[in-house]
Amino acid sequence: MAGLMQTFPPRPDEQVTLANWRTYPFNVWAFHHVREIVPSADIANDPDAVWHLPCAPVDLVHSPQSSETPIFATEPIIPQMASDENLRRNR
Numbered sequence: 001m002a003g004l005m006q007t008f009p010p011r012p013d014e015q016v017t018l019a020n021w022r023t024y025p026f027n028v029w030a031f032h033h034v035r036e037i038v039p040s041a042d043i044a045n046d047p048d049a050v051w052h053l054p055c056a057p058v059d060l061v062h063s064p065q066s067s068e069t070p071i072f073a074t075e076p077i078i079p080q081m082a083s084d085e086n087l088r089r090n091r
Contacts, residue, residue, distance in 0.1 A: 004029040 021030035
């Protein structure tokens with residue numbers, strides 16, 4: 001599916017739509033062209049109205065974690081993700 005959205009009009013099997021834009025292989029093209037698929041609007045930024053949230057850094061290197069409890073447990077959710085990196089890792 002390297003030819004997604006390359007012709008005009010796009011062939012039905014190569015067309016990225018609201019129904020398929022978040023699934024592979026359509027998401028590869030869609031995430032670079034979200035504004036062309038999903039209605040969106042610019043939201044003005046006022047740099048003088050920024051909320052300064054409190055900062056509480058945590059030392060994850062010297063954190064008292066047991067070896068059985070990973071700090072970031074990503075492995076259980078990786079199979080559920082439809083990302084390019086996940087597809088490359090599992091080929």
